[in-house]
Amino acid sequence: MNIRPDPTFHASPKLAMEAPPESFAYTVLLSPDASKPDALAVIDVKPGSSTYSQIVHTVTMPNKGDEFHHFGWNACSSALSPLTGHAFLERRYLIIPGMRSSRIYIVDTKPDPTKAAIHKIIEPEEIFRKTGYSRPHTVHCGPEGIYISTLGGSGKEGTDGPPGVFIMDCETFEVLGRWELDRGPQQLHYDFWWNLPRDYMVTSEWALPPQFENGIVPEDLLSNKYGHRIHFWDLRARRNVQTIDLGANHQMALEVRPAHDPVREYGFLGVVVDTTNLEGSIWTWWREGGKFHIEKTATIPPEPAAKEQLPPLLQGFGAVPPLVSDIDLSMDDKFLYVACWGTGEMRQYDVREPRRPKLAGSVHIGGIARRTPHPNGKAFAGGPQMVEISRDGKRVYWTNSLYSTWDDQFYPDGVPGAMVMANAKPDGGLELASNYWVNFPDGYRAHQIRLDGGDCSTDSFCYPSV
Amino acid sequence: MSSADWTPAWLWLAVIASGLYHGVNPGMGWPLAVSAGLMERSPRALVAALGPLTAGHLLAMLLVLLPFALLVAIFEWQRTIQIGASVLVVAFGLFRLANRRHPRVLARISPAQLGLWSFAVALAHGAALMLVPIYLGLCRQAELDGGHVAAGTLINANLGMAMLVATVHAIAMVAAGGVCAWLAYRYLGLQFISQSWFNLDTTWALSLILVGAIALALNLS
Numbered sequence: 001m002n003i004r005p006d007p008t009f010h011a012s013p014k015l016a017m018e019a020p021p022e023s024f025a026y027t028v029l030l031s032p033d034a035s036k037p038d039a040l041a042v043i044d045v046k047p048g049s050s051t052y053s054q055i056v057h058t059v060t061m062p063n064k065g066d067e068f069h070h071f072g073w074n075a076c077s078s079a080l081s082p083l084t085g086h087a088f089l090e091r092r093y094l095i096i097p098g099m100r101s102s103r104i105y106i107v108d109t110k111p112d113p114t115k116a117a118i119h120k121i122i123e124p125e126e127i128f129r130k131t132g133y134s135r136p137h138t139v140h141c142g143p144e145g146i147y148i149s150t151l152g153g154s155g156k157e158g159t160d161g162p163p164g165v166f167i168m169d170c171e172t173f174e175v176l177g178r179w180e181l182d183r184g185p186q187q188l189h190y191d192f193w194w195n196l197p198r199d200y201m202v203t204s205e206w207a208l209p210p211q212f213e214n215g216i217v218p219e220d221l222l223s224n225k226y227g228h229r230i231h232f233w234d235l236r237a238r239r240n241v242q243t244i245d246l247g248a249n250h251q252m253a254l255e256v257r258p259a260h261d262p263v264r265e266y267g268f269l270g271v272v273v274d275t276t277n278l279e280g281s282i283w284t285w286w287r288e289g290g291k292f293h294i295e296k297t298a299t300i301p302p303e304p305a306a307k308e309q310l311p312p313l314l315q316g317f318g319a320v321p322p323l324v325s326d327i328d329l330s331m332d333d334k335f336l337y338v339a340c341w342g343t344g345e346m347r348q349y350d351v352r353e354p355r356r357p358k359l360a361g362s363v364h365i366g367g368i369a370r371r372t373p374h375p376n377g378k379a380f381a382g383g384p385q386m387v388e389i390s391r392d393g394k395r396v397y398w399t400n401s402l403y404s405t406w407d408d409q410f411y412p413d414g415v416p417g418a419m420v421m422a423n424a425k426p427d428g429g430l431e432l433a434s435n436y437w438v439n440f441p442d443g444y445r446a447h448q449i450r451l452d453g454g455d456c457s458t459d460s461f462c463y464p465s466v
Numbered sequence: 467m468s469s470a471d472w473t474p475a476w477l478w479l480a481v482i483a484s485g486l487y488h489g490v491n492p493g494m495g496w497p498l499a500v501s502a503g504l505m506e507r508s509p510r511a512l513v514a515a516l517g518p519l520t521a522g523h524l525l526a527m528l529l530v531l532l533p534f535a536l537l538v539a540i541f542e543w544q545r546t547i548q549i550g551a552s553v554l555v556v557a558f559g560l561f562r563l564a565n566r567r568h569p570r571v572l573a574r575i576s577p578a579q580l581g582l583w584s585f586a587v588a589l590a591h592g593a594a595l596m597l598v599p600i601y602l603g604l605c606r607q608a609e610l611d612g613g614h615v616a617a618g619t620l621i622n623a624n625l626g627m628a629m630l631v632a633t634v635h636a637i638a639m640v641a642a643g644g645v646c647a648w649l650a651y652r653y654l655g656l657q658f659i660s661q662s663w664f665n666l667d668t669t670w671a672l673s674l675i676l677v678g679a680i681a682l683a684l685n686l687s
Binding site: 002003004005007009010011012015080081082083084085086087088141144145171196197198199235236261263457460464466 | 472479492493494495497498500501504505507567568569572574575577578583587613655656657659660663664665667
């Protein structure tokens with residue numbers, strides 16, 4: 001416990017933007033064939049540093065086959081609400097779930113990121129026993145401690161009972177139990193986030209473990225059996241208050257990005273693919289008159305491609321779907337970044353009018369058919385995937401792998417880990433930085449990125465920007 | 467004037483000082499008033515949020531003080547009760563010192579229920595309990611002045627004293643908290659929230675022990 005609040009906690013998104021820029025990025029590394037243990041890479045992102053864009057430290061886990069994907073901090077700016085009673089926590093521990101093993105690692109990043117080390121390991125049995133959930137995924141810190149979403153229910157296949165969210169103590173990291181008291185019609189889970197002062201949570205849907213662990217199931221996709229609904233919850237009452245179906249053809253409603261400024265009661269949702277036309281789409285949800293609404297506000301078309309350019313999975317379609325796998329909203333709520341993992345494009349939308357996103361910038365790199373190289377000449381396998389924006393909105397980082405078995409289906413030639421950075425112009429426009437290229441160790445793929453001091457998909461705020 | 471004449475003044479000062487102390491502590495809720503004002507873009511919303519925050523604090527004070535108002539009227543138990551109350555305050559301070567965990571149930575209260583939150587947080591942190599020895603001291607002083615009176619009159623006097631102590635404390639609290647909220651809202655900006663927030667858990671626990679110990683010493687002397 002500190003005597004003063006952690007200097008990386010900010011009352012409003014505006015104060016977070018004015019804070020010093022990031023010095024280190026944390027990126028999780030995955031061994032896709034589980035031949036090596038997964039790891040956490042600490043990357044120097046200080047411009048001008050002699051080790052700029054290089055891995056300066058690696059925390060290697062003691063187990064194999066965890067499958068790292070998303071992760072998060074033990075504490076963030078949400079601690080500055082007196083309601084939570086956690087004002088003196090430190091932003092210090094990274095909570096890293098193993099999505100395949102259901103094991104969770106707690107990594108201590110103090111006293112120095114280059115000396116980060118494992119603090120605690122929570123074995124899968126504890127999670128199964130205390131929550132009845134499996135396959136932990138998204139991590140957020142909030143009023144009752146650390147919230148972790150899961151993709152599986154109990155049982156070997158994770159199909160006995162629905163997946164959901166569980167709570168972990170933010171000081172002892174003890175698993176406390178399920179979050180939901182009344183889940184309503186919710187049966188699938190993926191991402192979640194919230195508006196803390198307005199007291200609601202939003203959750204999305206991917207699929208059940210048999211539909212993703214051994215690869216995408218084309219029959220299930222074409223019969224619209226992946227998730228296509230969004231759920232709205234009373235956060236403190238832990239109750240589902242509204243579920244909206246996007247239409248069954250909108251398959252895989254994944255990332256949820258509410259406006260950072262809590263006075264704004266809207267947010268965005270990315271949908272991977274429309275099975276009627278292979279489009280990817282962006283949806284805007286908002287609250288009005290006590291009810292939630294959502295509409296499709298942007299679509300991204302598929303790109304035709306010759307059969308020999310396509311993996312077997314896509315050859316019948318003669319086209320590459322954009323596959324909107326991740327989205328991220330800048331801290332000032334002005335720009336939404338959309339990763340098109342299939343076509344190999346990072347799009348930047350101006351969302352100052354949230355229900356009318358305007359394409360403001362775009363960068364091509366990788367892609368199933370395009371295979372655009374990096375400006376430094378190096379090949380970028382896969383496509384833009386997990387994206388993270390610096391707090392000041394000037395730098396956008398991303399990696400290239402989606403999920404072990406899915407990578408192999410869409411990119412059969414392999415997806416060696418890559419992480420790049422693009423500079424964003426204040427009024428829109430995106431350009432890849434030719435001097436930022438992270439070399440990852442052989443045999444590893446790169447997934448989510450976290451920035452020291454918080455970033456645009458971790459911190460939630462209790463006070464508006466003024 | 468003799469030292470005994472000064473005692474009530476010191477005790478009243480303690481009531482006001484503890485109110486100011488609770489008021490300026492962000493943990494007792496003034497940043498929530500700032501948030502309300504900013505969310506609604508209206509200073510009125512800030513002032514309106516101070517209402518339930520104060521009411522909740524006041525109710526918590528009364529809930530703790532009123533039973534003592536009745537108990538202390540039983541004259542032959544008075545000393546026992548005063549010693550018991552002092553020991554209780556010291557014990558709670560020691561408990562807060564040993565157990566640094568935040569009562570998690572508070573996090574379940576919705577941001578819309580500011581009054582309930584303020585009530586619960588004042589009870590959970592022993593803010594109300596801290597007033598008990600001071601209050602009992604004031605009752606005893608009033609009684610010494612008044613001499614022997616009937617139990618019924620005494621209960622009425624004690625209840626009145628409890629209302630007065632809780633109200634004075636709550637006014638001091640809302641004044642201090644209101645000033646902090648207004649400064650942050652109007653002049654100093656949201657940085658003031660983290661800048662003015664110190665981890666007072668240890669000080670708080672020690673304050674409880676100190677208040678209890680002084681009361682105990684006075685009662686035993």
